[in-house]
Amino acid sequence: MGPSRWTPRTTSAVERMDAAAMLPGENGQQLTVTDYAPGDSYQLHVDSTFAIGRVATALLFLRAPEEGGELVFPRVEELFARSSVPRFDELGEAAGGLCNRSSGSLMIEPRVGRLVVFFSHDPMGRTLRPRSLHGSCPVRRGEKSIAQRFYQWHALGSANLLGDLIAQVEKARGKSWFVDWRVDGVAEEEAFLGP
Numbered sequence: 454m455g456p457s458r459w460t461p462r463t464t465s466a467v468e469r470m471d472a473a474a475m476l477p478g479e480n481g482q483q484l485t486v487t488d489y490a491p492g493d494s495y496q497l498h499v500d501s502t503f504a505i506g507r508v509a510t511a512l513l514f515l516r517a518p519e520e521g522g523e524l525v526f527p528r529v530e531e532l533f534a535r536s537s538v539p540r541f542d543e544l545g546e547a548a549g550g551l552c553n554r555s556s557g558s559l560m561i562e563p564r565v566g567r568l569v570v571f572f573s574h575d576p577m578g579r580t581l582r583p584r585s586l587h588g589s590c591p592v593r594r595g596e597k598s599i600a601q602r603f604y605q606w607h608a609l610g611s612a613n614l615l616g617d618l619i620a621q622v623e624k625a626r627g628k629s630w631f632v633d634w635r636v637d638g639v640a641e642e643e644a645f646l647g648p
């Protein structure tokens with residue numbers, strides 16, 4: 454499922470991602486889609502390690518929940534005082550948690566068509582940026598979907614073929630979350646490629 458099989462809408466979404474990430478398309482991994490139902494969250498993590506080498510992430514909101522589901526970048530200084538990265542529920546919603554602006558977290562509200570790009574390494578690739586630690590706050594009401602594309606340091610070449618292979622396996626298992634068909638599913642939404 455390379456670019457030749459992408460629909461025009463998928464292609465323009467990917468081109469928009471590539472431009473925003475300021476990286477050539479050859480460096481981009483297979484586009485993936487993640488769906489969230491009410492109660493779903495994505496615990497804090499970084500998208501890269503030195504071995505993985507994902508320099509950038511482009512994340513496009515396809516569906517926005519009515520409440521919750523923010524992409525959150527917590528204030529890392531406070532987390533570093535702890536021995537391990539806390540789970541959202543460990544920090545206690547009652548106590549404000551991380552999914553709360555008063556905690557100092559950067560919270561990006563899901564809006565259909567909103568594209569977020571962030572970089573997991575410094576420009577020279579010498580560090581993993583702690584500030585890239587992020588997650589998805591729990592979806593409270595409604596449903597959330599995102600399309601994501603990770604970028605490597607170098608053009609992928611055969612690694613892209615591996616991505617295609619994984620896509621085929623996923624499809625065979627009936628768990629196809631790659632974007633080709635999914636984007637067709639939201640193609641009716643005018644705002645998909647909006648601001």
Ligand SMILES: O=C(O)CCC(=O)C(=O)O
Nearest residue numbers: 495523524587588589599
């Ligand atoms: O859904 C989000 O807002 C974040 C998802 C994410 O960080 C990931 O899939 O790596």
Ligand SMILES: [Fe+2]
Nearest residue numbers: 498499500587
């Ligand atoms: Fe992530």
